[in-house]
Amino acid sequence: MLxxxxxxxxxxxxxxxxxxxxxxxxxxxxxxxxxxxxQFLPALLALNVLVLLALVLLTLxxxxxxxxxxxxxxVMQDIISWTHGRRKKNRFTHSKAxxxxxxxxxxxxxxxxxxxxxxxxxxxxxxSSYGRMATNLLQPLYIWANNGLAAIAAHYDSYxxxxxxxxxxxxxxxxxxxxxxxxxxxxxWRNGRTYCNTICPVGTILGYLSQxxxxxxxxxxxxxxxxxxxxxxxxxxxxDFKTHKVDYTRCVTCGDCLTKCKFDALxxxxxxxxxxPSNPTAxxxxxxxxxxxxxxxxVVAADAALGQAGKKLDGGLAVIADKVSPKxxxxxxxxxxxxxxxxxxxCTACQLCVAKCPNDVLRPSGDLLTLMQPTMSxxxxxxxxxxxxxxxxxxxxxxxxxxxxxxxxIQIGHxxxxxxNCVVLTDGVSCGNCARHCPSGAITMVPSDPDDDLSPLxxxxxxxxxxxxxxxxxxxxxxxxxxxxVEGHEVHRTI
Numbered sequence: 001m002l003x004x005x006x007x008x009x010x011x012x013x014x015x016x017x018x019x020x021x022x023x024x025x026x027x028x029x030x031x032x033x034x035x036x037x038x039q040f041l042p043a044l045l046a047l048n049v050l051v052l053l054a055l056v057l058l059t060l061x062x063x064x065x066x067x068x069x070x071x072x073x074x075v076m077q078d079i080i081s082w083t084h085g086r087r088k089k090n091r092f093t094h095s096k097a098x099x100x101x102x103x104x105x106x107x108x109x110x111x112x113x114x115x116x117x118x119x120x121x122x123x124x125x126x127x128s129s130y131g132r133m134a135t136n137l138l139q140p141l142y143i144w145a146n147n148g149l150a151a152i153a154a155h156y157d158s159y160x161x162x163x164x165x166x167x168x169x170x171x172x173x174x175x176x177x178x179x180x181x182x183x184x185x186x187x188x189w190r191n192g193r194t195y196c197n198t199i200c201p202v203g204t205i206l207g208y209l210s211q212x213x214x215x216x217x218x219x220x221x222x223x224x225x226x227x228x229x230x231x232x233x234x235x236x237x238x239x240d241f242k243t244h245k246v247d248y249t250r251c252v253t254c255g256d257c258l259t260k261c262k263f264d265a266l267x268x269x270x271x272x273x274x275x276x277p278s279n280p281t282a283x284x285x286x287x288x289x290x291x292x293x294x295x296x297x298x299v300v301a302a303d304a305a306l307g308q309a310g311k312k313l314d315g316g317l318a319v320i321a322d323k324v325s326p327k328x329x330x331x332x333x334x335x336x337x338x339x340x341x342x343x344x345x346x347c348t349a350c351q352l353c354v355a356k357c358p359n360d361v362l363r364p365s366g367d368l369l370t371l372m373q374p375t376m377s378x379x380x381x382x383x384x385x386x387x388x389x390x391x392x393x394x395x396x397x398x399x400x401x402x403x404x405x406x407x408x409x410i411q412i413g414h415x416x417x418x419x420x421n422c423v424v425l426t427d428g429v430s431c432g433n434c435a436r437h438c439p440s441g442a443i444t445m446v447p448s449d450p451d452d453d454l455s456p457l458x459x460x461x462x463x464x465x466x467x468x469x470x471x472x473x474x475x476x477x478x479x480x481x482x483x484x485x486v487e488g489h490e491v492h493r494t495i
Contacts, residue, residue, distance in 0.1 A: 002268055003255030006068060014075040021134040022142040024164055026356045029393055036352060036395035038070065039127035040202045045113070045346045046397035056209060063213040063253040064206050067196055073126040074196055074203075074252065076133075077188035081235050084189045090232035092192060094240045097250055102197075102204045109201040116341065119371035122349030126200050129180050131350035132372065136177040139355060140166045167380075169354060170364035173372045192235025197250040207249035217251055217258070217268055219244040224265035230257040321479040323379040330488035332376035332468065334362065335383070335410040336391035336399040339491040340370075347373045347398035353390035359383065361470070362390060373398075376412075378470035378486065383412075385439050385469060408440070411495050413468030413488040415443065415461045422483035424448070424456045434459050434472035434484050442466035443484075459484060464495065 013035070020032040037043065043051035055066055067074045085091065105124065112120035122128050143164050150161035168174060187194040196203040221244050231241045233256050238247035258266050330340070334353065337343045349372035354362045359381035362374045374390070376383065385408045391399045402410070415434075424431050425448065435443040442465035449455035459472070461484075468486045476482040 003259050006065075006253070006255050010069045010075045010078065013069055014072055014079075017072045018134055018138070021131055021352060021355060022139050024139065024143060024146075024355060024358075026358065026389055026393070029356070033393060033395075036127070036350070036393070039395060040066065040071075040206070041121070041125045041127060042348055042350070042396035045121075045348060046395065048397075055206075059206050059209045060212060061214050063210045063216060063248065063251060064203070065253055066206055067203055068252040068254045071126055071130075071202070072134075073130040073184070073200075074193070076130060077184060077193060077195060078235070078254070080185055080188040081192045090229065092232055092234055092237055094231045094234070095237045097238075097247055098198050101199070102207075105199055106201040106204045113345075116345040117369075118344040118347050118349065118373050119369065122347070122372050123176075124199075124201055125348045125350070126196075126202055128348040128350040129184070131352055132173060132177040133181050135351040135355040136169075136174045137181065165360075167360070169362075170366055170372070172366045173349075173351070173364035176372065191237065193237075193250070193252060196252065197236055197238070204249075210251065211248045213248065214270055215253075215268060216248060216271055217246050217253065217266060218271040219246075220265045220267060223263050225263050227262070229260045229262065230266055233257060233260045323474075323482060324480040325377045325379055326473075326481065326485040328485070328488055330413070330490055331365065331367070331370070332413050332470075332486060332488040333492075334374060334376060334390045334399050335407045335412055335492070336388075336394075336402045337492070338400065340488075341490075343373060343398050344370060345398075346396050348396050349373050350395070352393050352395070353399060356389050356393050358387060358389060376470070376488075378474040380474075382470035382474040383468075385467070408467065409494050411467050411489065411493050413486045414463045414466045415468070415472050415484055416487050417459050417461060417484050418482070419458070421478045421481050422458055423478050424458050426478075428456070430457065431477065432457065432459075433475050433477060437471045437475050438466075439469060439471060440465050440467050443472060467495065 016032055017035045020028055020035055023029070037046070037048065038051050038055070040052075040055055042048075043055070058065055068078070069075070109121065109124050111117075112124070143166050146161055147163045147166075150163040153159065153161045184195050197207070217239075224241070224244060226241055228241045231239045235254065235256065236247075236250045236252055238250035239245075239257055240247075253268070255268070258268060333340055333343045349364065351364065351372075351374075353374050354364060361376050361378060361381050361383050363377060364372045365375040367375075386404050388402055388404060388407055391402045391407075394400075419425065422431075423429055432445050435445050442462045443459045444462070445457035446460045447453055447455040448458045468488070470486050473482050473485045476484050
């Protein structure tokens with residue numbers, strides 16, 4: 001019963017958090033957003049003390065339940081390992097923990113967090129690794145399925161679904177997602193939880209805490225027949241049937257060993273209660289069902305408490321060239337991120353904000369220092385002042401929550417006019433697109449020749465009023481390089 005409840009909770013968590021990452025309209029975040037906030041590393045970077053204390057308490061009572069139920073990367077490994085286990089039975093062996101490697105990876109994470117090396121943190125964070133896989137490998141399939149439903153609905157004059165373009169947001173991030181999935185899949189297929197118990201720094205932290213957990217897997221040595229089934233079915237390779245020892249730093253309390261033991265020699269409980277009564281015949285059987293229900297209820301209660309492309313044509317006559325992203329001296333970070341430094345220190349590059357951006361403004365950075373962290377560009381849309389989606393979904397404090405009024409006054413950058421690209425001067429036509437669509441009124445049209453009021457009108461930018469939303473850059477008709485673009489600010493300010 002313990003294993004059944006654990007599997008049920010793990011499947012539910014895994015399915016819901018995957019839907020949260022795939023749901024591009026953002027409709028599920030109101031109900032499921034807490035599932036991202038209770039992940040260990042995002043909670044740590046966000047300094048969410050309540051979540052951290054709850055996870056530590058959960059580990060000190062029940063062991064590494066987080067790794068086998070809450071962490072999506074851990075559950076993904078279990079699914080892959082279970083798939084192989086259906087074909088090849090009793091395939092695991094006991095092995096010693098590679099302690100030095102675990103400590104090195106933990107030290108690398110700590111140093112990266114202290115130095116603000118966000119790209120290193122992103123590579124090691126388990127939740128972020130799964131987020132990249134889901135958004136880069138699964139979300140395109142999800143969107144294509146949605147587009148199919150949208151086409152069917154449109155045939156019946158229904159607007160229940162709307163189509164969304166599938167596009168590659170960042171090649172480096174896509175490659176990293178594919179490589180990460182390949183490595184973790186191979187390790188899980190061959191050896192179960194090798195990644196969790198050797199590389200993952202979160203697993204190392206919780207593993208050392210779980211040594212002091214109240215409930216543990218333990219042996220009844222009098223009943224054990226040394227059949228080795230527990231060892232051969234432990235995907236964490238942490239059970240040594242010869243010495244009747246369990247390495248609690250690696251045990252994820254999955255319950256597989258309990259179901260495989262044919263002699264009732266393994267139990268889940270408090271080891272101090274293993275003292276036998278003076279009359280063995282009077283010993284009462286352990287109520288495994290009640291214990292499993294208690295464990296499942298505790299996990300649910302704790303988590304609930306934490307939650308509270310083809311060518312574009314102009315009228316079918318002329319091909320419209322795609323816009324090319326300008327080279328910005330300072331990359332743009334989303335409103336609410338406060339500064340590039342804050343983004344680098346707190347972002348885990350889970351891609352949740354990138355996947356939820358309804359205007360296709362956010363995409364993962366390809367720069368080495370900010371690799372995979374969200375950056376902004378306006379080829380496909382602009383950052384609408386009324387949209388605060390990214391600030392609502394960030395679980396790590398890299399983008400703090402802001403409201404619409406606050407966003408309209410945050411300056412993330414300023415527009416820069418490029419005279420050589422403006423169609424007013426290159427093609428001799430009147431335009432003014434940038435000024436008409438500027439939501440903050442920071443652009444006005446002035447004579448290109450100050451001494452001639454009848455000369456062609458060109459844009460002039462008031463940097464004190466510009467908020468850097470990118471409406472001007474996106475709507476500029478100049479191709480492939482726009483005549484106006486937004487230069488980012490290292491530190492945002494309120495205007």
